[in-house]
Amino acid sequence: MNPLRSLILAAAGSEVVRHLVATTPGTSGVVERFVAGNTIADAVTRVARLVDDGLWVTLDHLGEDVTETGQAERTVQTYLALLDRLYAEGLAARVEVGVKLSALGLRLDERLALDNAYRVCAAAEQCGTTVTLDMEDHTTTDATLRVLAELRRTWPWVGGVLQAYLRRTEDDVRALAVADSRIRLCKGAYAEPEEVAFTRAHEVDLGYVRCANSLLAGDGYPMFATHDPRLIAILAERARWYGRKQGSYEYQMLYGVRPDEQRRLAGEGETVRVYVPFGEHWYPYLMRRLAERPANLMFFLRALVSR
Numbered sequence: 617m618n619p620l621r622s623l624i625l626a627a628a629g630s631e632v633v634r635h636l637v638a639t640t641p642g643t644s645g646v647v648e649r650f651v652a653g654n655t656i657a658d659a660v661t662r663v664a665r666l667v668d669d670g671l672w673v674t675l676d677h678l679g680e681d682v683t684e685t686g687q688a689e690r691t692v693q694t695y696l697a698l699l700d701r702l703y704a705e706g707l708a709a710r711v712e713v714g715v716k717l718s719a720l721g722l723r724l725d726e727r728l729a730l731d732n733a734y735r736v737c738a739a740a741e742q743c744g745t746t747v748t749l750d751m752e753d754h755t756t757t758d759a760t761l762r763v764l765a766e767l768r769r770t771w772p773w774v775g776g777v778l779q780a781y782l783r784r785t786e787d788d789v790r791a792l793a794v795a796d797s798r799i800r801l802c803k804g805a806y807a808e809p810e811e812v813a814f815t816r817a818h819e820v821d822l823g824y825v826r827c828a829n830s831l832l833a834g835d836g837y838p839m840f841a842t843h844d845p846r847l848i849a850i851l852a853e854r855a856r857w858y859g860r861k862q863g864s865y866e867y868q869m870l871y872g873v874r875p876d877e878q879r880r881l882a883g884e885g886e887t888v889r890v891y892v893p894f895g896e897h898w899y900p901y902l903m904r905r906l907a908e909r910p911a912n913l914m915f916f917l918r919a920l921v922s923r
């Protein structure tokens with residue numbers, strides 16, 4: 617992995633750097649580009665604009681790695697309030713929620729995270745929307761897939777995420793490319809050791825295309841999460857090759873990243889979903905975005921220096 621990327625991802629876990637970034641004047645402008653505000657009201661306002669533009673949305677309340685059950689309970693309550701609000705605003709048909717199991721207590725107790733995820737999924741069903749479980753670092757992959765399998769027994773529409781950089785993912789894709797299965801394929805955003813993950817960008821891209829082929833050949837609903845123009849061109853060609861009609865798969869991109877491309881694809885009739893994070897705990901999320909792209913880091917540094 618590129619040393620700058622490793623350094624930024626290491627800083628994502630540092631309390632000292634978090635404090636420094638959070639208290640530096642100028643940070644908020646950068647945060648706003650990638651994060652849709654601190655509150656449910658902020659997020660719903662931004663999301664309504666995306667929906668007006670013909671986009672679909674996954675709304676994610678930022679927060680991960682809770683260390684006590686009370687925090688996990690607060691996460692559940694936030695999701696229940698969020699779902700109520702989406703329903704009340706008439707947005708639930710186009711806006712689903714994304715959940716990190718670590719925010720629901722996965723590192724404390726897998727059963728607790730499963731029970732909490734059940735409550736979020738039940739509320740989502742009542743509101744007429746869906747849930748996708750984000751994928752975190754490789755130490756959580758097995759547990760996340762177990763929880764996903766359990767939830768899918770009641771709600772086959774619960775979505776999962778597979779990361780092309782993990783060596784195991786081609787096998788996971790084959791197991792999950794089944795009817796009604798909603799699988800987001802992304803490259804992977806965490807600093808992973810070479811034993812479990814491809815570390816060269818080219819290998820990750822090749823892995824992504826192999827997994828995309830399996831998903832398109834299967835009976836599920838692939839959700840291709842990438843901003844990579846080369847991959848997007850390949851995915852379009854592969855979808856045609858497999859006879860996939862528009863609407864039988866979707867593209868996904870992050871809030872604030874390549875917004876023109878999001879609208880271009882939607883204008884061509886593709887289903888495009890924007891992943892929109894909101895909430896006060898934006899720091900690790902922002903650091904992962906900065907690590908992905910030196911230009912993002914330069915944008916961040918320029919915003920700080922120009923204050």
Ligand code: FDA
Pocket residue numbers: 749750751752777779800802803804805806841842843844845868869870873874890891908909912
């Ligand atoms: P990459 O970062 O390799 O960039 C490839 C090319 O894309 C660049 O060369 C450039 O051309 C273009 N590009 C990228 N960023 C750009 C920018 N800011 N502006 C302009 N062009 C840009 N990860 C994870 O581990 N678990 C998860 O659950 C998720 N979930 C998720 C949902 C969604 C909707 C997305 C889009 C991504 C995720 N990710 C994720 C993150 C994902 O794993 C990955 O880290 C990022 O998407 C970056 O990878 P890219 O595929 O975009 O390519």
